[in-house]
Amino acid sequence: MGVLGMYLRRFITLIRGEVLVLPSRIVVALFFIILLGLPLITQNPYVIRIIILSSIFAMLAASWDLLSGFTGQMNFGHALFFGVGAYTSAILNISAQIPPWGSVPLGAIAAVLAGLIIGIPSLRLKHTYLALTTLAFPIILLGIVFALPELTGGELGISGLQRFTNSLLGNYYLHVAVMLIVCTVMWKITDSNTGILFHAIREDELAVKASGINTTRYKLLAFCLSGFFAGLSGGLYAHYMRIAGPSTLEVSMSFSVVIWSVFGGMVTIYGPVAAVFILFPLLEFVRFWPEYRTMIFAAVVLLILLYMPEGLVPWIRDKIEKICPRCKIRNVATRKTCRVCTAELD
Amino acid sequence: MNIIISGLISGSMLALLAIGFSLIFGVARIVNIAHTAFYMVAAYCIYFLSAQIGLHPLLGMVAAVILVTILGLLAYKFLVDPIREHEAAVLIATIALAMIFQEVMLLIFTGDFLSVSYLVQGFFLLLGVKVFYQQLLTFGLVLIILLALWYLLMKTKLGLAIRSTAEDREVANLMGMNESRLAMITLCMSVGLAGITGAVVVPLTILNPFMWMEPLIMMMAVVVLGGLGSIKGSFVAAYILGFAEALVVFLIPKGAFLKGSVALSIMILVLLIRPEGLFGIAFEEER
Numbered sequence: 001m002g003v004l005g006m007y008l009r010r011f012i013t014l015i016r017g018e019v020l021v022l023p024s025r026i027v028v029a030l031f032f033i034i035l036l037g038l039p040l041i042t043q044n045p046y047v048i049r050i051i052i053l054s055s056i057f058a059m060l061a062a063s064w065d066l067l068s069g070f071t072g073q074m075n076f077g078h079a080l081f082f083g084v085g086a087y088t089s090a091i092l093n094i095s096a097q098i099p100p101w102g103s104v105p106l107g108a109i110a111a112v113l114a115g116l117i118i119g120i121p122s123l124r125l126k127h128t129y130l131a132l133t134t135l136a137f138p139i140i141l142l143g144i145v146f147a148l149p150e151l152t153g154g155e156l157g158i159s160g161l162q163r164f165t166n167s168l169l170g171n172y173y174l175h176v177a178v179m180l181i182v183c184t185v186m187w188k189i190t191d192s193n194t195g196i197l198f199h200a201i202r203e204d205e206l207a208v209k210a211s212g213i214n215t216t217r218y219k220l221l222a223f224c225l226s227g228f229f230a231g232l233s234g235g236l237y238a239h240y241m242r243i244a245g246p247s248t249l250e251v252s253m254s255f256s257v258v259i260w261s262v263f264g265g266m267v268t269i270y271g272p273v274a275a276v277f278i279l280f281p282l283l284e285f286v287r288f289w290p291e292y293r294t295m296i297f298a299a300v301v302l303l304i305l306l307y308m309p310e311g312l313v314p315w316i317r318d319k320i321e322k323i324c325p326r327c328k329i330r331n332v333a334t335r336k337t338c339r340v341c342t343a344e345l346d
Numbered sequence: 347m348n349i350i351i352s353g354l355i356s357g358s359m360l361a362l363l364a365i366g367f368s369l370i371f372g373v374a375r376i377v378n379i380a381h382t383a384f385y386m387v388a389a390y391c392i393y394f395l396s397a398q399i400g401l402h403p404l405l406g407m408v409a410a411v412i413l414v415t416i417l418g419l420l421a422y423k424f425l426v427d428p429i430r431e432h433e434a435a436v437l438i439a440t441i442a443l444a445m446i447f448q449e450v451m452l453l454i455f456t457g458d459f460l461s462v463s464y465l466v467q468g469f470f471l472l473l474g475v476k477v478f479y480q481q482l483l484t485f486g487l488v489l490i491i492l493l494a495l496w497y498l499l500m501k502t503k504l505g506l507a508i509r510s511t512a513e514d515r516e517v518a519n520l521m522g523m524n525e526s527r528l529a530m531i532t533l534c535m536s537v538g539l540a541g542i543t544g545a546v547v548v549p550l551t552i553l554n555p556f557m558w559m560e561p562l563i564m565m566m567a568v569v570v571l572g573g574l575g576s577i578k579g580s581f582v583a584a585y586i587l588g589f590a591e592a593l594v595v596f597l598i599p600k601g602a603f604l605k606g607s608v609a610l611s612i613m614i615l616v617l618l619i620r621p622e623g624l625f626g627i628a629f630e631e632e633r
Contacts, residue, residue, distance in 0.1 A: 121614065124621045128377060128574060132566040133617060136610035139563055143607030251559060255379075255441050262438045295449035298442040302425060305439055309432040 021339060022330055023320045028270065031277075035176050039169055048172050052240060054280045055179035059233035061260040061272035062183050067226035068258075069266035070190055071219055072202030074127065076135035078257045080118065081111040081227045083138060083249035085234025090158040090244035091151065100164050104235035111231020112224045119223035123216055135254065142249045157245025161238060175236060182229055187269045189225065198222055199267070263301055265311025274313050349592045355481055356564075357588025358488035359547050363561060364568040364580040365495065366539030371574060372512030374529040376426060377437050382558040382565060383444035384537050388414045388544030389553055390451050393462050403462065403549075411541035418537030422530070444558060451555040460553040480549050487546045492581065495539075499577065508532055563606065564591075567613045573623030583624060587612065 019025045038051065064078045089107030092098045098106070118137050122130055145152045152158065164174055189195050197218050200208045209215050238244040247253065264275025279297070286296050308315035321330045322345050324338035331339055338345060367381045388410045395406035421443055429435045499505035511518040511528050519525045551557070568587055572579025590612055591605045598604060616624065 121618050125617060126621075128371070129570055129617070129621065129623070131377070132570045133614060135563065136567060136613060140607040140610050140614075143604045146603035147607075251563065259438055259441060262434045266434060291453060292449070294445055295453075298445040298449070302439055302442045302446070305435045305442075306425065306428055309429040309435040 021332070023332060024317055024330075032180060035180065036173075039172060043168065045168060048168055050281055050284050052172060052175045053237075054277050055175045056233050056237045056240065057256075057260070057280060058273040058276040059179050059182050059236075060230055061257055061264070061276050062186050062269050063226045063229035063233070064257045065261045065266060065269055065272045066186050066190065066198075066229070067222050069261060069268070069272075070195065070198040070202060071222045073122075073219060073222065074131035074134070075226075076131045076258065077118070077137045077139075077254050078226075078230060079249050079251070079253035080114055080134075080138040080141060081230035082234040082237070082253060082257075083141060083244075084114045085111040085231030086238035086244040086248045087145070087152060087158070087234075088231075089235035090161055090238045093161050093239070094158055100162055100235075100239045104232065104239060107235035107238075108228050108231035111227040111234065114231075115223040115227025116220065119220045122223075123219050135251070138249045138254060139251065142246055145246055145249065153245075155246060157243050157247075158238075159243040159245075161242045161244070163239055163242060171240065175240065178232075178236065182232065183269065183273055186225075186229060190269055194218070194221070202267075259301055263304060263312060265314040268311075268313060271311055271313040275311075278312070349589070349596050351477060351481060352595070353585070353589035353592035354485055355547075355550060355588075356591055357585035358485055359543055359561070360564055360568050360588055361581050361584035362488060362491065362539055362543040362546075363565040364572065364584055365492070365577055366536040366543070367565055368569050368572075368574055368576070368580055369508070369512075369532050369539075370529075370536040371569070373508055373532040374430075375433065375515075376430075376533075377433075377440070378536070379437065379440040379562065380421070380444040380447065381536070381540050382562040383447040384414050384418055384540040385544040385547075385561065386451065386555070386558040387417065387447055388541035389462075389548040389551075389557070390455060392545060392548050393455075393460055393553055396462060397460075407545035411538055411545055414541035414544070415534050415538045418533060418540075419530070422533050448555045448558065455553075455555070458554070461551075462548050462553070484546045484550060491539075491542060491546075496577065504531070560606070564609065567610055571613045571616055571623055573625040576623070576625040579623055579625030 019029055035051070039048070060078070060082055063081070064075065067073060067078075068075045085104075085107040087107075088110035089100070089103040092103040092106055093100065118134065122133055125133055146154055148154075163171065165171055190198065197208065197213060201215050201218060205215055234248060237248070260275045260279060261272040263279065264273070265271030279300075282300070283293060283297055286293050289296075304312055320333050322333050322335075323330055324341060324343055324345060326343040327338060327341040329338060329340050331345060335345060337343065363382060363385060367378060370376050370378050370381075391410035391413055392403065392406045395401045395409055396403040401409070425439050425443060426436055429439060497505075499509060507518070507523050507528055508531075510521070511523060511525060515525060518528075564587060568580055568583045571587065572581070572583035587609045590609045594605045594608045
């Protein structure tokens with residue numbers, strides 16, 4: 001009992017000292033709690049479905065940010081990873097009868113291979129060339145998919161996949177938990193040494209090279225990591241929708257990923273996640289006027305970008321938090337002095 | 347013979363689009379995803395003016411090009427100019443713009459396939475293949491426009507300014523060129539070119555609000571293959587890809603599905619050997 005109490009006290013101190021001091025951390029904690037507690041409030045299948053799809057796309061958008069935001073390797077063909085993950089796990093599930101627990105990770109590994117295959121040639125290219133070349137890859141694959149209807153189902157795609165579980169709550173917790181874990185892992189990766197190197201490559205590749213770091217290896221690593229997480233989300237999507245169709249490879253899919261990430265704020269990981277959880281339900285809300293849906297979506301994105309070109313989340317974060325000029329630690333905007341070094345905040 | 351004709355037509359269309367795209371990229375560093383959307387809007391304008399109002403198609407084309415250019419200017423002034431420094435944001439803005447155009451057209455004209463009548467009727471037989479006068483006209487117009495463009499860029503003062511700005515923006519600015527005005531003029535030219543492409547191609551294709559997607563990809567492939575900012579490169583690459591598409595469609599079964607794949611694979615192969623494209627200049631690493 002005493003040991004338990006001690007741990008509890010320590011936990012409360014931790015929460016008070018580390019989480020409650022910054023509004024952004026409170027928001028993240030609330031996000032976790034709300035997502036995990038939502039089924040207690042409502043079990044409406046429609047709401048659950050939207051949250052599940054949002055989680056899947058949040059993973060996808062965050063994985064784009066890991067590659068393109070952090071290393072600056074603009075990838076316009078992120079749908080490739082998503083599609084490879086979806087199609088591989090679908091084919092494995094239908095033809096080889098592998099249950100979803102096995103086919104989704106295998107699909108993700110196939111996406112890693114795809115990342116290697118397109119990463120090795122693409123790394124000779126820079127900036128716009130890279131962006132436009134990567135755009136081509138999913139379209140090439142789409143052509144192959146259409147040309148091999150026996151294997152891939154052509155335009156109809158592969159349908160009739162097994163689900164993980166058939167219970168509503170089981171599916172909900174599976175997808176939400178995977179999303180939370182994957183996004184935390186990605187955020188941790190960007191916080192680690194590797195992530196700092198990714199960031200350095202984005203800022204100044206020549207300087208990183210000059211420091212004796214093999215930038216090609218790190219860029220390939222970024223391609224593979226991003227491919228893995230995107231393939232994972234592709235596999236989950238295929239098994240949740242019970243269909244892997246050509247829509248997973250379309251240009252509009254690649255573009256939506258970019259829109260989500262830039263809208264939420266690049267180089268953050270949490271930005272794209274937030275953007276998906278804002279934009280995706282918003283898109284569902286305006287389903288009452290289906291013909292205006294895409295237009296409203298595009299108009300919202302345009303207007304937000306006009307006023308916050310850095311993206312939504314960094315803009316909000318800058319409004320509610322200030323960086324201490326001396327020790328570079330974040331503080332609530334209402335504080336007069338830094339919470340660590342007590343320097344004056346401007 | 348069919349291969350040559352279809353390759354020439356799609357190559358010419360791609361060349362016009364790609365040159366417009368690489369012009370604005372070179373001068374203002376804007377990756378304008380909405381470029382082919384302007385082409386789509388121009389095509390619809392022509393349809394509206396000639397088929398529904400009853401204007402002469404030629405007049406309709408001129409009006410459509412002017413309208414689209416004005417539209418492009420407005421979009422640039424109000425949507426792109428305020429966020430010019432943030433490249434990613436500009437990119438998304440142009441994607442969103444293209445989507446808005448697509449939706450507006452979908453609302454006004456619905457998703458039905460529409461077509462515009464030929465400017466000149468009739469055809470002649472060449473080696474047993476029908477060659478429509480309209481196809482000849484389109485090809486001739488494209489060549490004239492390309493020649494005019496080449497003259498403008500290579501022989502006039504404005505062309506010199508555009509080329510030097512594309513080469514080095516800061517130095518051009520220091521030499522007393524008004525960079526933002528130049529960007530404006532180039533944007534007009536670029537969007538105007540997209541409009542003209544729409545005008546010359548519209549009688550040969552079918553109109554639908556999603557017609558901007560496919561040329562967009564091919565246009566980007568052309569631009570990359572030819573080398574960014576190189577007019578000659580875009581021209582050559584456009585015909586290479588146009589013919590590759592035509593060959594695949596006519597010679598391989600199920601080729602229509604694979605035409606994009608093959609053309610893009612060619613682009614990737616060339617890039618592997620020459621990362622800066624066929625005629626591109628390898629820039630020093632910018633820091």
